[in-house]
Amino acid sequence: MIELLTVDTPNGKKISIMLEKIKFKYKITKININKDEQFNPEFKKLSPFSKIPVIIDHDANINIFESGAILIYLGEKSEKFYNKDQRMIINQWLMGQMAYVGPMLGQHHQFHHYNPGKSEFGENRYFKISERIYKELDERLSVSKFLAGNDYTIADIATFPWIARHEWHDIGLKNYVNLKRWYKKISSRQAVKKGYDLLQKGEEIPKV
Numbered sequence: 001m002i003e004l005l006t007v008d009t010p011n012g013k014k015i016s017i018m019l020e021k022i023k024f025k026y027k028i029t030k031i032n033i034n035k036d037e038q039f040n041p042e043f044k045k046l047s048p049f050s051k052i053p054v055i056i057d058h059d060a061n062i063n064i065f066e067s068g069a070i071l072i073y074l075g076e077k078s079e080k081f082y083n084k085d086q087r088m089i090i091n092q093w094l095m096g097q098m099a100y101v102g103p104m105l106g107q108h109h110q111f112h113h114y115n116p117g118k119s120e121f122g123e124n125r126y127f128k129i130s131e132r133i134y135k136e137l138d139e140r141l142s143v144s145k146f147l148a149g150n151d152y153t154i155a156d157i158a159t160f161p162w163i164a165r166h167e168w169h170d171i172g173l174k175n176y177v178n179l180k181r182w183y184k185k186i187s188s189r190q191a192v193k194k195g196y197d198l199l200q201k202g203e204e205i206p207k208v
């Protein structure tokens, strides 16, 4: 049994989507970051940076923080979506998501979606960077079916929930034909739909 300590954000959804895809039994423990529950000493023992998501694998008696590390762990354990022969290319796209795509789109959410009008500089900077990310992902997907090649991998699983916030981005996903094709394909999968609706509130994946 895997326990997923999380909140309903793109970083949290990465893990619920993975758990649905690999069909592992799991339960969700909600950490309310709006009420600062991430700073509770018990949670901090599991997550030194006080961030979700975290998993506890109760069978293996191990806990893991950082969504990329969690995806690698689950990919290795299930032997799915993290093919041994393709790990170097998968790692590159996964690290790119962790270090660039997620953090930059996250800043775009802060300036453009949550706090518009507070900083023109911040809004412009992260709008442009986000546009660039759409273009770069689109270029990659013009020559590759999925991010790391022909197979759907943990790199796609990590990136998808961020692009699923496209309505907040106001960049126009429909104009990026390759990224749109990738997004629609992944969106149509039953396990992805279920994992996306992390809190089981009937949340649907935004359409293009």
Ligand SMILES: N[C@@H](CCC(=O)N[C@@H](CS)C(=O)NCC(=O)O)C(=O)O
Pocket (backbone or CB within 6 Å): 009, 010, 011, 012, 033, 038, 050, 051, 052, 053, 065, 066, 067, 068, 098
């Ligand atoms: N690099 C981390 C980022 C996780 C992250 O930013 N989590 C946010 C929610 S999406 C969080 O827990 N924020 C609470 C805080 O920073 O206090 C990962 O991918 O796991």
